[in-house]
Structure formats: structure tokens, C-alpha cells
Amino acid sequence: MPLASTAAGRARLRPVLTVGSLALLAVIGLSGCAAEASPSPDPSTSASAEPTAAPSTEPTAEPTETAEPGTPIALSCEELLTPQDVYDFNPNVSTDPGFAPAEGSLAAAAVADNGIACGYLHQTSGELMTFAVSQPSPEQLTLALNAAATASQPVPTYGAPPAVTGFFRVVGGAGEVQVFTPTFWLTASSTMFFEPGDADTLVRAALSHLPQ
Template sequence: MSTIRRAGAAVAALLALTALAGCTSNPVAARPTSAAPTAAASTPAPTPTTPPPTQVAADATPVSIKCRTLVPTAVVKALNPDFTVVRGWQPEDSDPSHRLADLNGTTCRWTTPAGDVLEVSVAKPSVGDGTSLKNDLVLRSQSVPTFGGEAYFQVVDHVGQADVFRGRTWVFLRSNKFFEPGDASAVVAAALKSLGYGPKPTATPTPTPTAPVTPGATPAPTAG
């Protein structure tokens, strides 16, 4: 009887080991699926990596105008009431306005205690240099028809800047308050008006004088 019990126990142990092996093995584990291929990222439009063209100072016509005349104080204060003019300002070489200073133009700057800035400069490069400037801006900037004539706007390092041309006159504006072209429109209009490019005044019609009528007089007959 004890022999039969020992044999039964051995069979039971063997079955338990077999069941345990069946639980731990994984002969049909799913293969890891590879990630679906992602679509290629769209390539952004190329932007100019070269600096703007340089102009020949000897071929430019000097421009001298007072800052408060170029942009009246009321227009500046409307942009930010804390703006004050920086007297005797000379732009550093790294400042884009330095290009107009090199052409013997006028460069103006206003600042606030909070760090806001407004720069308005005007110069008259040669015809050839002006054409090179415009051709370059076609590639690196956006045309702004609402400024009238030929004008461009772009944002560089969170600072909006506008280039406006009237004949040989080049007006350059930049400010961290310019987020879109409309933000600069009032300053652009004021500067152009000060330079003689504002809208022409409408002529007031002169009234035709009439002959006085004497009381009791018979009016002259009209032809007809």
C-alpha cells in the first residue's frame, strides 16, 4: 500500500511541475510591431542668410531734419506716452539704423524706462543702391501696399521694422511696439508727411461773386 502511495505522489509531483512549466513559458509571444513610418517634415521656404546690401555713402544725398519734425511728439506719445527722444543718438554698428547714418541721413530714437524703443531714420541713397535695397527686401520681407508706394514690413528678433521708399527717399522704422504693419502706419504716415510725401490737400472751390440786388429794382430778364 505504501508503494502505491509513493508512486501516486511521484505522478502528482510530475504533473505539478509540468503545469508550472506551462504557465511560465511563452513560446508564442507577439513580436514587437515596428512604428509606422512618419511623413517627412515639410521643408521651410529658404530665407536669405547674407546681410543686406551695402550702399555707397559718396553717392548718397545728405538728409538733415529734426526728430520732432520728422515724427511729431503727439504721434510718438500715441504709440507709448512714456517715449522720450534720445538726444544726439548715434546708432551702433550692429543697429540696422546705422546703414542710414552711414549715408549721412537723419537717425532718431525714442525710449521708455520700461525698455520700449522706437527708431525712425531717413536717407537718400543713389538710384542703384535704392534698387538693390528693394530687390533684397522682396526676398527677406513682406510687401505692404497700405503704406503706399513701395514698402515692406518684417519682424526680426521680436522687433518689427518697416522700409518705405518714395523716389530716392528711404525711411526706416523699427520698434518692439510694431507687431504688424498696422502698428507702424501712423508713424509712417507722419514721417512721410514731414518729408513732403503726404496726401495733397484738396483745393477749396472759390465761390463765384454775384451782383448785389437793389431793393425795388426789376431783375434783368434771363435769356431763354
């Protein structure tokens, strides 16, 4: 090959090599920028939810104040209503030997408060009559009187307030009597009591036998 041709070819190749080298350097430079990762957050400084502290103790209800018990009643059933008192009311009514106050009744409440409850049975009809008396604490006596005044009708024939405050109502077909003195709570219930006057003689007899 002629020498002049060779020299001319080299001269033409030199600029091409220069451009190719620049292109390669540019690619390498770009690749280096893309490979650089942004700094990852420090795990020690990343935000995390703090666990909620559990209460150390469970809340407890305040203890309820226990009602003061009533004074024990020293009377017996035959002293509260004598056999003559019962006979005068109705000759067919006499003491019920198997009597037990029904749960939730006024008679049961009297027994639970150191009182007494007495049962009487009509020998022909089988109807039951109950009388009960207790001597609650002054606070409990006032609560019972207020409850009776709200639910029942006043009965002035049982006695004059404040010495005697009487009430009457019909519950489930039975007449219910509640009588209060400044000290005692007397109650009675029977299907034989259609109205307040039906129990009048027995209520007055029982009141007369209470301790003064």
C-alpha cells in the same frame, strides 16, 4: 753532360717558350682592352633643369567701385516725427537723449549714407524705437528695395506703389519696417511693432514730413 742530350733538351724547350710567349701576349692584349674607359659625357652638354623664372610682380585684385554717397538729409528728428506724432502713438514714448544706432542696423546704414537716425524710449518698459531716413543714389535705392522685397513681406497700407512701397518683417523679436519712395528710404524698428499696423500712424506721419 753529352752534347746530344743538351741539344735535344733545347729542342724540347723551344716550343714551350713559344706557347708561353703567346699566352703572355694574349693577357697583355686583354688587359689593354679592359683598361680603355668609355668616353665620359661632356659636362657642357649634359642635360640640366633650367630654373623657372619667378614672376616679376604679384597679381593684384581689381579695385572695387565705391558706391555713390547719398544726398544729405536736411531734416531733424523733431521734423521727421514731431513730439505730437510720437505722443499720438503712445504717451509713454519720448525722445531718447542717449540714442546711438547699433552697428550693422538699418539706422546705422542711414547715418553712413548722409541720413539721420532718431531714437525713442518707452518710459515704462524701456523699449527702444528707431526711425531713420536717407536719400541714397538711385542705384543704391534700387538695391535696398530689391533686398527688402526678398527678405520681407509687402505692406500695402503704408502707401501705394510706386509712390510708396512698404515692407515689414520681425527680426530678433523686433518689428522692422522699410518704406521706399522714388527718392527716400525710411526705416523703423522696435519690439513695440508686433505687426505692420502697429507702426502705421508713425510711418504715415514721417512720410508726410519728407521733402516733396
